[in-house]
Amino acid sequence: MTSVLARPHGRHPGGAPRRRLVVVGNGMAGARAVEEILARGGAGQFSITMFGDEPYGNYNRIMLSHVLSGEESDADIFLNALSWYRENSITLHAGVRVDRIDKPTKHVFSNDGRVTPYDTLIIATGSRSHMPPMDGLYTPGGSLKHGIFGFRTIDDTRRMVQHAQQDQHRRAVVIGGGLLGLEAAYGLKSHGIEVEVVHSGGHLMNAQMGPDGGAVLRRSVEALGIGVHTSSRTTAVLGTDKVTGVSLRDRDNIACDMVVVAAGIRPNVDIAVLSGLPVERAIVVDDQLRVQDEDHIYAVGECVQHRGEVYGLVAPLWEQAVVLANHVTGADTSSVYLGSRTATKLKVAGVDVASMGLHGPELETDEHIVFSESGRGVFKSIVVRDNKMVGATLLGDSRKVAYLTQAFDRGLPLPEERIALLFDVGGPGGEAGVAELDDGAQVCNCNGVSKGALVAAVMGGCASVSGAMDATRAGKGCGSCKLLVRQVVEWAADGAVEEDPAASYYVPGIPLDKAALMAAIRAQDLRSVSQVFAALAPGSAEDAKSKMGLASLLKMMLADRYIDERDARFINDRVHANIQRDGTFSVVPQMKGGVTSVQQLRRIADVAEKHNVPLIKLTGGQRIDLLGIPKEDLPQVWADLDMPSGYAYGKSFRTVKTCVGKDFCRYGTGDSTSLGIQIESRFQGIEAPAKLKLAVSGCPRNCAESLVKDVGVVAVEGGRWEVYVGGAAGAHIRKGDLLATVDDPEEVTVLTGRFMQYYRERANWLERTYAFVPRVGIGHLRAVIVEDAEGIAAQLDAAMQASVDSYVDPWSERDDPQTPGQFRTSLPLTVLPQVPVR
Amino acid sequence: MSTDPMGTDPMGAHPASADSASYNLGPVDQIPFGEGRAFGVEGEQVAVFRLRDGSLRAVSAVCPHRGGPLADGTIDRLVVVCPLHQHAFELETGCSTTGAEPLRTYAVQADGEQNIILLSSQRVGNYSA
Numbered sequence: 004m005t006s007v008l009a010r011p012h013g014r015h016p017g018g019a020p021r022r023r024l025v026v027v028g029n030g031m032a033g034a035r036a037v038e039e040i041l042a043r044g045g046a047g048q049f050s051i052t053m054f055g056d057e058p059y060g061n062y063n064r065i066m067l068s069h070v071l072s073g074e075e076s077d078a079d080i081f082l083n084a085l086s087w088y089r090e091n092s093i094t095l096h097a098g099v100r101v102d103r104i105d106k107p108t109k110h111v112f113s114n115d116g117r118v119t120p121y122d123t124l125i126i127a128t129g130s131r132s133h134m135p136p137m138d139g140l141y142t143p144g145g146s147l148k149h150g151i152f153g154f155r156t157i158d159d160t161r162r163m164v165q166h167a168q169q170d171q172h173r174r175a176v177v178i179g180g181g182l183l184g185l186e187a188a189y190g191l192k193s194h195g196i197e198v199e200v201v202h203s204g205g206h207l208m209n210a211q212m213g214p215d216g217g218a219v220l221r222r223s224v225e226a227l228g229i230g231v232h233t234s235s236r237t238t239a240v241l242g243t244d245k246v247t248g249v250s251l252r253d254r255d256n257i258a259c260d261m262v263v264v265a266a267g268i269r270p271n272v273d274i275a276v277l278s279g280l281p282v283e284r285a286i287v288v289d290d291q292l293r294v295q296d297e298d299h300i301y302a303v304g305e306c307v308q309h310r311g312e313v314y315g316l317v318a319p320l321w322e323q324a325v326v327l328a329n330h331v332t333g334a335d336t337s338s339v340y341l342g343s344r345t346a347t348k349l350k351v352a353g354v355d356v357a358s359m360g361l362h363g364p365e366l367e368t369d370e371h372i373v374f375s376e377s378g379r380g381v382f383k384s385i386v387v388r389d390n391k392m393v394g395a396t397l398l399g400d401s402r403k404v405a406y407l408t409q410a411f412d413r414g415l416p417l418p419e420e421r422i423a424l425l426f427d428v429g430g431p432g433g434e435a436g437v438a439e440l441d442d443g444a445q446v447c448n449c450n451g452v453s454k455g456a457l458v459a460a461v462m463g464g465c466a467s468v469s470g471a472m473d474a475t476r477a478g479k480g481c482g483s484c485k486l487l488v489r490q491v492v493e494w495a496a497d498g499a500v501e502e503d504p505a506a507s508y509y510v511p512g513i514p515l516d517k518a519a520l521m522a523a524i525r526a527q528d529l530r531s532v533s534q535v536f537a538a539l540a541p542g543s544a545e546d547a548k549s550k551m552g553l554a555s556l557l558k559m560m561l562a563d564r565y566i567d568e569r570d571a572r573f574i575n576d577r578v579h580a581n582i583q584r585d586g587t588f589s590v591v592p593q594m595k596g597g598v599t600s601v602q603q604l605r606r607i608a609d610v611a612e613k614h615n616v617p618l619i620k621l622t623g624g625q626r627i628d629l630l631g632i633p634k635e636d637l638p639q640v641w642a643d644l645d646m647p648s649g650y651a652y653g654k655s656f657r658t659v660k661t662c663v664g665k666d667f668c669r670y671g672t673g674d675s676t677s678l679g680i681q682i683e684s685r686f687q688g689i690e691a692p693a694k695l696k697l698a699v700s701g702c703p704r705n706c707a708e709s710l711v712k713d714v715g716v717v718a719v720e721g722g723r724w725e726v727y728v729g730g731a732a733g734a735h736i737r738k739g740d741l742l743a744t745v746d747d748p749e750e751v752t753v754l755t756g757r758f759m760q761y762y763r764e765r766a767n768w769l770e771r772t773y774a775f776v777p778r779v780g781i782g783h784l785r786a787v788i789v790e791d792a793e794g795i796a797a798q799l800d801a802a803m804q805a806s807v808d809s810y811v812d813p814w815s816e817r818d819d820p821q822t823p824g825q826f827r828t829s830l831p832l833t834v835l836p837q838v839p840v841r
Numbered sequence: 842m843s844t845d846p847m848g849t850d851p852m853g854a855h856p857a858s859a860d861s862a863s864y865n866l867g868p869v870d871q872i873p874f875g876e877g878r879a880f881g882v883e884g885e886q887v888a889v890f891r892l893r894d895g896s897l898r899a900v901s902a903v904c905p906h907r908g909g910p911l912a913d914g915t916i917d918r919l920v921v922v923c924p925l926h927q928h929a930f931e932l933e934t935g936c937s938t939t940g941a942e943p944l945r946t947y948a949v950q951a952d953g954e955q956n957i958i959l960l961s962s963q964r965v966g967n968y969s970a
């Protein structure tokens with residue numbers, strides 16, 4: 004892969020020969036151990052080789068729950084990209100499994116036939132999903148049946164998402180009602196799947212809490228629409244070649260199309276067993292993380308058993324990695340690992356659960372403080388022994404979690420009034436709470452970041468929350484500590500926190516929010532993107548990531564007076580087509596309201612034939628897409644089509660979907676088709692902070708899906724029209740809010756235009772109406788747009804009219820390129836992922 | 842797939858003189874200010890950008906992420922942003938500011954006749970082969 008491969012015995016320039024460090028397992032513990040070793044000068048001592056069964060760099064496994072629920076993309080969870088290995092001269096064998104260790108000769112054997120010598124070996128093989136015994140799990144060939152999943156790796160997660168997104172898959176059963184099972188259930192639920200959790204324990208999360216907390220949790224989980232069956236065991240998965248259901252002991256079968264098994268984990272100890280290392284529940288290590296009775300072999304992470312404990316969380320492995328690195332590098336040979344106290348949190352949006360230590364009193368002298376308000380889903384239980392906290396369960400209110408975690412970790416003395424453990428009783432607020440935390444207190448459990456490390460980052464100049472988070476990685480794990488991180492940073496900066504600067508900016512490169520930016524543009528009469536940078540950007544620096552947003556804003560504000568610099572546009576807007584994965588473009592001609600004609604269809608067919616268009620497809624927006632057109636062919640394709648652009652590429656008004664309406668449909672009460680065409684004709688192509696997709700339906704059956712559109716119109720009995728705004732059914736689902744019900748289609752057009760203009764002027768860059776409408780509130784919108792409470796209606800209407808008047812069909816540019824080589828190919832001519840021809 | 846992908850490219854350039862390894866890619870006017878254009882140079886594809894201050898930068902035209910056409914990217918004085926998935930690369934060094942693999946960079950300048958002269962021998966940046 005890289006040149007470092009060639010020098011396992013290489014000498015470090017000028018130094019002693021480096022020893023060979025081999026790491027088996029490239030997961031969170033393996034990679035963290037190596038980071039700690041590098042931080043102690045390990046690069047000078049060792050040439051490092053890592054083996055990882057998964058064909059990737061190291062990623063944050065914790066975040067798979069968020070990937071499953073769609074809150075995070077799988078590309079964003081990598082902790083160490085492949086370039087990190089290269090930069091640190093680490094030879095990574097990704098996708099390669101180590102099968103055996105030969106202790107006497109100090110070699111590892113991997114499944115690619117390689118034999119690799121080591122001087123020091125680290126085993127960090129983690130765990131795998133446990134498949135409890137039941138019938139029907141496996142195919143006769145021995146692989147898992149189609150539709151059954153574990154939940155451990157990025158590949159598991161991708162496959163689950165893929166499966167869940169297939170239309171015919173509607174129901175899932177999750178086996179296991181612990182942390183992992185609930186996170187899996189929540190993630191699947193976000194894909195619109197019906198989910199039932201089957202749990203063998205008497206209550207959910209029984210490893211983390213007692214039955215009373217479990218009962219409250221159950222209600223919160225059920226409120227998410229997830230079915231729960233406790234005290235029931237799955238005896239078989241039904242279905243011959245794919246999953247059709249599960250059968251339970253003593254209960255009815257549950258029909259389903261997929262099964263996720265989240266019934267615990269088992270440490271990966273096969274290579275240790277095969278190689279003659281001591282294994283009980285996991286690989287046995289001493290307080291220095293050395294494998295028992297071995298001089299040169301260490302182990303770390305979930306695959307180890309230390310003083311009888313096997314952990315299934317990341318916090319312990321951060322602590323282990325530090326001790327291990329101290330010994331491997333000799334940095335601190337007195338360092339010892341004495342075990343970890345673990346706290347867990349559930350990563351399910353809307354259900355806050357934190358738990359640590361004991362669930363309930365065990366000795367007669369233990370105090371138990373309980374508060375339960377099941378109606379609100381709040382439950383708190385704390386166990387105190389000898390005036391020290393030895394356990395806590397907190398549901399539905401996480402405000403005291405940071406303090407309690409610290410009290411638990413360090414055995415702090417507790418307030419006499421125990422109720423202060425559960426609530427802030429008129430005492431100091433959150434800030435004082437932060438001040439009380441001592442420096443060593445762990446703020447981010449996922450990445451092992453202490454309060455002291457955050458404070459040091461702030462003192463070192465990272466005076467913004469995001470800056471401190473970037474510098475320390477705090478808050479970049481499960482994300483549940485972000486509030487606390489913010490509090491610590493604010494406290495440490497002593498009020499001088501730079502408000503997350505970029506958060507309020509309209510575009511990242513200009514430190515102004517939208518209103519201030521628009522005011523400055525007006526005041527200084529700025530008319531082009533480069534003028535805006537020159538006048539308003541720090542150091543007059545251009546910023547590539549700000550260009551498109553500024554271009555759109557200026558066009559909206561200035562209409563005809565805008566000086567259009569083509570380099571400020573995104574490629575789609577430079578060539579009026581949507582770039583595809585292979586660098587070709589797609590062409591979608593306008594087809595107003597989804598209505599077409601013989602002539603249009605014939606012309607499209609002729610063009611597709613003449614240009615050998617690889618794929619002709621009906622879009623979700625009711626028109627026809629010609630895909631796979633090379634850039635240089637675009638002008639000719641448009642000339643041959645001689646139709647206006649459908650704007651399927653811009654941050655702009657896109658389409659109006661319509662249904663057939665009252666002229667044909669037996670239920671239709673309004674002429675939705677012609678109203679849709681009228682709206683599309685009027686607002687075609689106007690730019691906006693994000694896409695605008697509309698629909699008009701002829702009756703409340705809503706065949707054009709008006710309730711989930713940026714603006715959706717529905718004809719109702721009596722010749723009236725309802726106008727909904729802020730609906731969505733893409734990456735987010737939201738039913739639009741009713742803006743108004745009006746008598747006349749003209750009025751619909753006016754309100755639509757006025758709403759869109761208000762949105763264009765007030766929304767943040769890339770903020771769709773589904774975020775904008777709830778942010779400003781439908782009540783406010785009704786007041787401004789329908790009742791003209793602010794007296795700006797006429798102004799909004801006039802501004803929209805100016806945009807409508809300045810509309811020019813972009814495809815008319817075809818005969819007269821606006822810039823040299825506007826349509827010249829940029830296609831790399833090597834093999835790219837080609838769009839397949841159908 | 843042809844073994845010489847540039848063989849058919851009308852833009853394919855060849856060294857101005859046999860030993861210098863400098864290439865004349867034609868007039869700078871082919872590239873609008875603030876944009877880039879792709880050129881085939883001896884079997885390699887190079888994206889040349891003309892910054893708004895008139896200076897030129899040249900990097901490999903193929904995004905290391907998934908092969909995106911960098912000449913179609915958006916630039917400022919420091920970086921080019923790939924149009925496909927928005928990885929950003931420093932125009933001077935080729936290093937990615939978003940964690941992608943680095944790009945190869947080329948020395949480039951305009952000569953007295955305002956032609957683009959690319960020096961392919963001299964590669965800067967941290968590209969490690």
Ligand code: SRM
Nearest residue numbers: 581583589621622623624625626651696732733734735771
């Ligand atoms: C062509 C089309 C799919 C199809 O074959 O039907 C399509 C294709 C793309 N959609 Fe879409 N969307 C298409 C209808 C939709 C719809 C349905 C609709 O318009 O009624 C939706 C849900 C409604 C919505 O907008 O929310 C939709 C929600 C999205 C989203 C999610 C937006 C969101 O915030 O929820 C994206 C991503 C984005 O905008 O960042 C997206 C982005 C994309 C992009 C532009 C991705 C990209 O940036 O390249 C796709 C271009 C593919 C290509 O190679 O050209 N597309 N996309 C549809 C074109 C409709 C049209 O005629 O204009």
Ligand SMILES: Cc1cc2nc3c(=O)[nH]c(=O)nc-3n(C[C@H](O)[C@H](O)[C@H](O)COP(=O)(O)OP(=O)(O)OC[C@H]3O[C@@H](n4cnc5c(N)ncnc54)[C@H](O)[C@@H]3O)c2cc1C
Nearest residue numbers: 028030031032055056064100101128129304305315316317
């Ligand atoms: C969905 C999910 C959510 C989680 N959420 C949380 C949470 O919120 N908080 C928390 O603290 N913990 C959480 N965890 C647990 C946490 O991810 C683990 O504790 C952590 O990843 C353990 O690290 P590890 O390196 O020991 O094992 P792993 O991260 O599993 O790494 C082991 C690696 O070694 C590889 N390997 C195994 N055998 C071999 C071999 N023979 N040769 C080569 N490579 C091999 C494996 O493929 C794997 O990549 C979660 C886990 C999952 C799956």
Ligand code: SF4
Nearest residue numbers: 583584622623733734
């Ligand atoms: S067309 Fe839309 S849904 Fe389909 S892959 Fe592209 S962005 Fe995703």
Ligand code: FES
Nearest residue numbers: 904907909923926
């Ligand atoms: S191809 Fe360039 S960012 Fe993905």
